[in-house]
Amino acid sequence: MSTYRAVPGKPQTRGTPARKAKTARYPWLRNLKRDKYLLLLFLPCLLYYLIFKYGPIFGIVIAFKNYSLFQGIWASEWVGLKYFKLFIESPDFFPVLRNTFLLGFYKLVFGFPAPILLALLINEVRNAFLKRFVQTVSYLPHFISNVIVAGIIVMFLSPTGGLVNHVLEAIGLNKITFMVEPDWFRTIYVSSDIWQHIGWGTIIYLAALSAVDPQLYEASRIDGANRWKQTLHITLPGIAPAIVIILILDIGKILEIGFEKVFLLATPVTYGKADIISTYVYRVGLTNANYSYATAIDLFTGIISFLFILSANWFSRRVSDNSLW
Template identity: 45%
Template sequence: MRQSQGTYPHPQPAQAALASARPRQGWRKHILRDKYLYLMLVPVAVYFLLFKYAPLFGEIIAFKNYRLTEGIWGSSWAGLEHFRKLFSSSDFYIVLRNTLLLNLYNLVFAFPVPIVLAVLLNEVRGNGYKRVLQNLLYIPHFISWVVLGTIVIAMLSPSTGIVNTVLKLFGMEPIYFMASSFWWPISFVASGIWKEAGFGTILYMAAMAGIDPTLYEAAKIDGASKLRQIWHVTLPGIRSTAAILLILQVGKMMDVGFEQVFTMKNPAVNQVAEVISTYVYTRGIENLQYSYTTALGLFQSVVALILVVSVNGLIKAMGERGLW
């Protein structure tokens, strides 16, 4: 019997089963084809499961009066008591202010430095000289803050530090960098730039390597100077990389880090140097206030998530690729 125009026969059961099996077979085919790549992901997945997702279970103690002897389940419920205590504490707003200010200084002054260094290194034509420069810039990244912080403190010493020695040669009074509420944040940001700026050029150098050389040739033909080539070719070529790193940097606005601050701070500058990470260590580890500091850590994580989502949406609205 002829079918009417515009109608199609219903698929037979065998054909339907075959069609539904094709995606599964395609998935298995991809797994088998790239099995070694997926195998390399196993340690990464195990790491995140053990050290990132499994500890999320411990966030429950932010809502309990946690006692080591009673354990997580045996401790009594406290509801939002620790959050109320947190938001009513004057210390909380001091450490929150210091954390945000130090991160803001890093965002304004430290974030552009790897971009500038990468642009300058990209213009160096001598390969041997370029490799030496890169190695010298990368070395501080591999020095721990315990060592590097000690070096910074020694360099800025008012009596024996090289910086104050130079100032004395010009007839200036020595500056107590590590004991001054004004100079300590500057020393903090400058030492962070010294340690991480060189290593931060790696991603930008990789992005520059992917720029089409014919774009530079076309710019030269149009009479563009070296600065115009950087402005119209190099910087647009690394814009997407800078946008991704900006999102990640904003995501760390609530977390300065522990090692650098703990190594460099002292009681004389606590009003500008005490941040969330060191405050959690002091109150949580030393004073055993686990529930209180867990509440602070949960607040920190929620705000960081909001910042990442917001900046990611803003970057995508500006036409760049976001994290997702």
């Protein structure tokens, strides 16, 4: 039974003195009680990352073992850096690494500025309905499955019934067999990736643009600045922190090219330009049930990506005030 008694003339508060003292000693308990419904909504996201992102980290130990399904992880023999050395000495190491890096580099060079330009253009539109329409249409492809996107690409670039080849033929040019020409693979992948994700990336920059103080534009117009100067001296500096953060994260993803679209678009004829680390891991490591080799390659890729992020963050911190940490 509670020993708390109300004092006449003083407002009554809920909770016993012991409970209130405990809450005062541990403020996080008060915050936990206050935000319990928000934390409940966050719980599925937390479970997703714990199960599918952090849980599998334990599996990287098999990169240093001769893993056998029958012996299990701990009973398998330790082999140290054997599979890392095997991958680096493989004749496929430099071609696969080159293809992955170039595909990620082209995606960064051409794909990173695209959402920024689209956000700036949408921001200049004064018609609210047209602005919402363009934004909605631009980010809808982000929700389309890569399987469907690959099918659309194959249909449009078909040498027999494809729209692109029909246009080339109509203007007097020869048809091109895009899907079996290795030199066209990177162009097809990068351009389709821009089309698929440009609208989704624009959402971040439009949110950053909404935080720019409108009074800065009014003051610049009084000083005689045109739209170009306003964009150069107000808009871009206003969204610079968002640009830098996204750029650093994208630099870290240069070697993490998505497996699905490359796997669906690549053919044995285009492997010279299309075979990247993820498809190589699938074909050599997983298809042949060499799990230790596949894990070693993935871990190697993760380490290189982490070094890219560290380098990009260090450089950003040296030349500007914006960085991840």
